[in-house]
Amino acid sequence: MQLVALALVAWTHAGWDAFLRLSARRGWGRVASDRASPRDAGVDPGQNAAGPSPSPAAAAVTVVVAAYAEERVIARTVAALLAQEPPPRVVVACDGSPDATAACAREAGAHVVLELPRGGKHAAQAAGVAHAEGELLAFCDANTTWQSGALAALVGAFADPAVGYACGHVAFVRAGDAAAPNQEGAYWGRELAMRKRESDWHSVTAGNGAIYALRAGLWPRLRADLGHDLALPHQVVRQGLLAVDVPEARAQEAMVPSLDGEWQRKRRMMARAWGIVARDPGRGGLLDPRGLPPRYLLALASHRWLRYASPFLHVAALASGLHRVGRGRAGRLDRLALAAQLAVLAGAAAPPVGEMGSKMEPIPPSVVRVLRARPFLLCRYYVLVTASIAAGLVDRLRHGAPEAGWAPAEGTR
Secondary structure, eight states: OOOHHHHHHHHHIIIIHHHHHHHHHHHHHHOGOOOOOOTTOOOOTSSSSTTEEEEEEOOOOEEEESSSSOOOTTTHHHHHHSSSSOOOOEEEEESSSSSSSOOOOHTOOOSSSEOOOOOOOOHHHHHHTTTTOOOOOEEEEEEEEETTTHHHHHHHTTTSEEEEEEEEEEEEESOOOOTTSSOOOHHHHHHHHHHHHHHHHHHSSSSSSSSSEEEGGGGGOTTTTTTTTHHHHHHHHHOOEEEEEEEEEEEEEEEEOOOHHHHHHHHHHHHHHHHHHTOTTTTTTOOOOTOOOHHHHHHHIIIIIIHHHHHHHHHHHHHHHHHHHHHHOOOHHHHHHHHHHHHHHHHHHSHHHHHHTTSSSOOOOHHHHHHHHHHHHHHHHHHHHHHHEEEEEEEEHHSSSOOOOOOTTTTTO
């Protein structure tokens, strides 16, 4: 049991990526015969709320920015969007912001600024879409800065009529100590590389909420009240289209500086994500295999289904390993696997330097170097991310869906 469970964990974290690398070298990736025309899915690329458009490259684009309490960063975000080519229509939907977010957005030049009652991010996005024009809808987080050329790269992906969704790449910028314990940048870098290979294989299994675009004609056909980064790609694939990765569309935002802040953020995200993963079949659930091409189903099972099962696989593996060792039935591989699991847990349990500093002053430089070593930092981050999946499920089962309200993560503004 231990080895089987760990093999599944290894597949979702490393084996699937290795397979994608091999498939790229062997030419096993997406081919023309896998593609469907948007018209086959009931979507006309040249038809949208604003009427026909001549071509994706020349399409009018609306960028919707949902914002809550973002007065410190919204002007920078809007300015970066207005500087994009082709020039987009920028709609800022303020979700009951208690500060001057709306005024700052207007001053920065946003074309439409909505001051809405508090209803949550997805309600704000939907309100923004109601004021959209053009063939394409794009979405940006309020604290995300799009780099020059980002929108042009996204729009360029839709020159392929089989593409229904495109997402860009976000770099997480560390605001302070380069050796701070949050290793999201390193973790996210691997995820981005895998996402590009998944896109080449067929379609991405998840995007991100900071920089992505969608054919406007698809919007009424999707469950857009769910988390877009996880819910939209597989729904677009069910419509017979592709959800692609566009690495040239780049943006950046500040990462949460502390592990505690990252834990709280991941836990909230997973409480919402489980509502998408376990949703009833036919209602946008990630576990529903119907309407998915076999190639994409393999990607979904390998990268998403097993990833969300990973905390429970780890617990099963640890329990099985301890049981076999305790009964004297463990072989060499069992003992090595158990030792590896315990080593990761021990590395994660080592306290961050900041926490030790309040109890043990001064900290010897040699201890500081050890605790800041990359293996320790990555162990902490891996255990945090994995545990947050289970914690989010517990929160969902105990308290139901999280409240619609949302707030900026501490230290990211």
